[in-house]
Amino acid sequence: xxxxxRAQKTGFVIPDLSKxxxxxxxxNCKIMNGKALSAQFISQAQTLRNGKKIPCLAVIxxxxxxxxxxxxxNKIKIFNEAGFESQSFYLSSADTSEEKIISIIHKLNNDKNxxxxxxQLPLPKNVNVEKILNEILPEKDVDGFLAQSIGSLxxxxxTHAIACTPFGVLAMLYSYGVEISGKNAVVVGRSNxxxxxxxLLLLSTDATVTIAHSKTxxxxxxxxxxDILIAAIGKPEFIDKSYIKKNAVVVxxxxxxxxxxxxxxxxxxxxxxxxxxxxxxxxGVGPMTIAMLMLNTALAAWAKN
Ligand SMILES: Nc1nc(=O)c2c([nH]1)NC[C@@H]1CN(c3ccc(C(=O)N[C@@H](CCC(=O)O)C(=O)O)cc3)C=[N+]21
Numbered sequence: 001x002x003x004x005x006r007a008q009k010t011g012f013v014i015p016d017l018s019k020x021x022x023x024x025x026x027x028n029c030k031i032m033n034g035k036a037l038s039a040q041f042i043s044q045a046q047t048l049r050n051g052k053k054i055p056c057l058a059v060i061x062x063x064x065x066x067x068x069x070x071x072x073x074n075k076i077k078i079f080n081e082a083g084f085e086s087q088s089f090y091l092s093s094a095d096t097s098e099e100k101i102i103s104i105i106h107k108l109n110n111d112k113n114x115x116x117x118x119x120q121l122p123l124p125k126n127v128n129v130e131k132i133l134n135e136i137l138p139e140k141d142v143d144g145f146l147a148q149s150i151g152s153l154x155x156x157x158x159t160h161a162i163a164c165t166p167f168g169v170l171a172m173l174y175s176y177g178v179e180i181s182g183k184n185a186v187v188v189g190r191s192n193x194x195x196x197x198x199x200l201l202l203l204s205t206d207a208t209v210t211i212a213h214s215k216t217x218x219x220x221x222x223x224x225x226x227d228i229l230i231a232a233i234g235k236p237e238f239i240d241k242s243y244i245k246k247n248a249v250v251v252x253x254x255x256x257x258x259x260x261x262x263x264x265x266x267x268x269x270x271x272x273x274x275x276x277x278x279x280x281x282x283x284g285v286g287p288m289t290i291a292m293l294m295l296n297t298a299l300a301a302w303a304k305n
Contacts, residue, residue: 012045030276034285035287041295042078045082049082049083052301057079057118059120061091062119072120074290078290145163149161163194166198181207185202185226189212189213236256
C-alpha cells in the first residue's frame with residue numbers, strides 16, 4: 001500500500017468498511033459508500049490536527065460555471081468541518097486573464113500560511129491551463145496535477161500529492177477489501193486528472209491495467225474482461241450491465257445533471273444485477289475527491305519532504 005505511506009506516516013488510516021457494507025436492494029451488489037468513508041477521513045483529520053499547524057487551502061475560482069461554484073462551496077464546507085482553513089479568490093469572466101491568475105498564484109506561493117493552492121477547472125477559454133498550473137509550487141499542488149506530482153506517481157516514489165479523484169477511488173477499493181493485485185483493471189478515460197493517474201495507481205498496486213478511450217475499438221468486449229472497471233467517459237449512464245463481467249467491481253467517476261435535476265454518473269444502475277460492488281453517483285467518488293483534497297492539504301502542511 002505504498003501509495004498511502006505518506007498519509008500513514010502522518011497518522012491517517014484507511015478504515016475497514018468491508019464488514020459493514022450495505023447492499024443494493026434485491027441484489028448481491030455492495031454499495032461502496034464514499035460519503036461514509038469521506039466522513040471517517042474528516043473525523044481523522046479533526047483529531048490529527050491537534051497541536052499542529054492548521055492546514056490552509058487557497059482556491060481560485062474563475063467565471064460563472066454553476067457546477068464549479070457548487071463544488072467549491074462543498075470543498076470549503078468540508079474544510080470547515082475538519083477545522084481546516086480555506087481562502088477563496090473569485091475572478092469574474094470579464095476579470096479573468098492569465099496575468100491576473102498568475103499574480104494571485106505567486107502571492108499564494110510566497111504566503112507561508114497557505115499550504116495548498118487549487119485552481120478550479122475548467123478555466124475560461126482565453127487562458128492556457130498548463131501555463132497557469134505550472135506556476136504553482138510543486139509542494140503546494142494539492143490537486144496532484146503538476147508534472148512533478150504525476151511523475152512521483154509514475155515512478156512509484158509517492159513524494160508528492162496524488163490526484164484527488166484516483167486517490168479517493170483507491171482508498172475506497174482498499175476500504176471495501178477489494179483485491180487489486182493480479183486483477184484486470186479497465187480504466188475508461190485517459191484525462192490527465194482522472195484516467196492517467198488512475199491507471200498509474202492501479203498499476204502500482206499490481207493490477208493488469210487497460211486504458212480505454214473514445215478511439216478504442218471493441219470497448220464493450222474490453223470492459224467485459226474487467227474485474228475492476230473505472231468509468232470516466234463523460235457519457236450519462238453509458239455503461240450498463242451488458243458491459244459488466246459477473247462479480248466485477250464498478251467505480252463510477254462520471255457526474256451529470258439530468259433534465260429532472262437529479263445527478264447521475266457514467267454507469268447505469270442495472271449493473272447492480274451483475275456486479276459485486278458499485279461506487280454510485282452521487283455519494284461515491286465525489287465526496288472521496290474532497291476528502292483526499294483535505295488529506296493532501298494536511299500532508300502539504302505536516303509531511304514536508
Ligand atoms: N482543480 C480542480 N480540482 C478538482 O478536484 C476539481 C476541479 N478542479 N474541477 C471540477 C472537478 C469535479 N470535482 C468534484 C468534487 C466533488 C464532487 C461531489 O461532491 N459530488 C457529490 C454531489 C455534489 C452535488 O450535489 O452536485 C457526489 O457525487 O455525491 C463532484 C465533483 C472536483 N473537481
